[in-house]
Amino acid sequence: MEKQNKEPIFSTKNIRLLKNPFNKENPITVQVLGICSALAVTAKMQPAFVMAISVTVVVAMSNLICSMLRNTIPPRIRIIVQLVIVSLLVILVDQLLKAFVYEISKQLSVFVSLIVTNCIVMGRIEAFALNNKSFPSFLDGIGNGLGYGMILMVVSFIRELFGSGSLWGYKVIPQWFYEHGYANNSLMIMPPMALIVVGLIVWFHRSRNKDLCE
Amino acid sequence: MFTNKYIFVYSTILVVVAAAILATAAVGLKPYQEANVKIEKMQQLLSCVGITSTPKNAEELYNQYFTEELNIDKTGNVCTINNATKPVYICTKDGKKTYVIPVNGKGLWGAIWGNVALSDDLTTIVGVTFDHKSETPGLGAEITTPSFQKQFDGKTIFEGKNFTSVKVDKRMGKDNPHAVDAISGGTITSKGVSAMLYDCLSFYVPYFNKLKAK
Numbered sequence: 001m002e003k004q005n006k007e008p009i010f011s012t013k014n015i016r017l018l019k020n021p022f023n024k025e026n027p028i029t030v031q032v033l034g035i036c037s038a039l040a041v042t043a044k045m046q047p048a049f050v051m052a053i054s055v056t057v058v059v060a061m062s063n064l065i066c067s068m069l070r071n072t073i074p075p076r077i078r079i080i081v082q083l084v085i086v087s088l089l090v091i092l093v094d095q096l097l098k099a100f101v102y103e104i105s106k107q108l109s110v111f112v113s114l115i116v117t118n119c120i121v122m123g124r125i126e127a128f129a130l131n132n133k134s135f136p137s138f139l140d141g142i143g144n145g146l147g148y149g150m151i152l153m154v155v156s157f158i159r160e161l162f163g164s165g166s167l168w169g170y171k172v173i174p175q176w177f178y179e180h181g182y183a184n185n186s187l188m189i190m191p192p193m194a195l196i197v198v199g200l201i202v203w204f205h206r207s208r209n210k211d212l213c214e
Numbered sequence: 215m216f217t218n219k220y221i222f223v224y225s226t227i228l229v230v231v232a233a234a235i236l237a238t239a240a241v242g243l244k245p246y247q248e249a250n251v252k253i254e255k256m257q258q259l260l261s262c263v264g265i266t267s268t269p270k271n272a273e274e275l276y277n278q279y280f281t282e283e284l285n286i287d288k289t290g291n292v293c294t295i296n297n298a299t300k301p302v303y304i305c306t307k308d309g310k311k312t313y314v315i316p317v318n319g320k321g322l323w324g325a326i327w328g329n330v331a332l333s334d335d336l337t338t339i340v341g342v343t344f345d346h347k348s349e350t351p352g353l354g355a356e357i358t359t360p361s362f363q364k365q366f367d368g369k370t371i372f373e374g375k376n377f378t379s380v381k382v383d384k385r386m387g388k389d390n391p392h393a394v395d396a397i398s399g400g401t402i403t404s405k406g407v408s409a410m411l412y413d414c415l416s417f418y419v420p421y422f423n424k425l426k427a428k
Contacts, residue, residue, distance in 0.1 A: 072224070073224075074216035074220065074221045074224060075216070076216070076221065077221055077224075077225060080225070081224075081225070081228060084228055084229060084232055085232075088232045088235060088236065091236055091239075092235070092236070092239055095239050095240060095243050095247075096239075096243065098243070098247050098250065099243040099246035099247050099250070100246065102247075102250035102251075102253075102254070102269070103269065
């Protein structure tokens with residue numbers, strides 16, 4: 001059973017739950033989860049941002065709900081229960097996007113529904129939410145969602161800048177450059193380049209954190 | 215600890231609650247989603263006649279330029295809408311009429327659709343838009359690119375009095391007024407566009423003839 005002594009809302013332990021996914025427990029660069037969507041939606045910053053928010057909401061809420069129900073869920077059907085909760089949240093997010101940010105939801109297309117199969121979501125429920133109290137689970141979800149989102153933003157920043165010459169849809173590379181022979185790198189907007197950019201980030205990350213290398 | 219009965223009851227309640235939430239969300243968000251689809255259709259019609267619009271001003275521009283929406287039956291008469299009629303959208307810009315015909319057909323993997331804008335001689339194409347559900351990116355999906363769609367400008371769908379449609383075929387586009395170049399690697403989608411144009415436009419031939427006779 002859990003300990004009875006009360007801990008402050010933002011104790012060091014809880015802060016660590018929020019901060020670790022940004023560095024040594026990053027879902028993409030360290031745990032290598034959620035790569036598929038990270039490659040697919042990062043050609044432009046706007047869709048990547050919406051995707052990051054959507055995943056954060058889904059991970060945080062599914063962690064919260066599963067953690068609240070954790071003592072009532074029969075272990076034999078726990079994966080099915082998790083799936084029902086996760087898909088419920090994903091469909092809600094998908095419907096909301098279709099209603100309020102239609103253009104972006106079209107660009108994200110199937111990848112919103114595919115959050116259901118995003119390993120980060122199930123991974124965090126199984127590894128954390130089922131064994132921890134609701135609030136730490138919620139923070140763990142937020143942390144992991146934002147850790148995923150951070151990588152998405154970095155990758156999409158690089159890809160949009162060099163692939164389309166714009167950031168957040170606004171042109172940033174002046175026309176003068178194009179007139180003097182500069183061209184957008186169209187490989188940047190293709191998925192393979194996302195893989196290479198993620199690879200470079202992993203390389204950089206590990207070179208700064210020797211203990212991550214096997 | 216968890217009996218079979220408990221598991222049955224638990225999963226039933228879970229699923230019913232999830233279904234209730236989803237149903238509420240779907241009903242509640244439907245008006246917003248339908249409005250988005252409507253605006254997207256207006257934007258496609260506008261871009262087909264060369265007017266750029268944003269989701270915000272699409273409705274205003276549409277009401278300004280698109281003066282008539284007629285339903286045509288297969289003998290070419292204007293009548294009230296029913297299962298056997300097809301629509302034509304008439305745009306009046308600078309005193310000149312443009313007739314926009316919606317077209318739909320099949321590509322390689324799924325549906326393809328679009329709009330064809332004809333000038334007031336009812337023969338010359340002044341603009342097209344195409345969209346698709348799931349054609350291969352980089353191959354069949356190229357039908358959505360301006361470089362493919364630009365080819366249609368100035369092509370004609372009649373040779374004298376005979377309906378010719380516009381073919382999408384390899385190496386034919388340059389000098390032929392009734393053909394454009396196909397997409398390399400997108401043969402089946404290209405053929406799909408050809409067939410779609412032929413099938414859908416031929417429905418309107420009696421209507422065109424009646425208008426020309428006036």
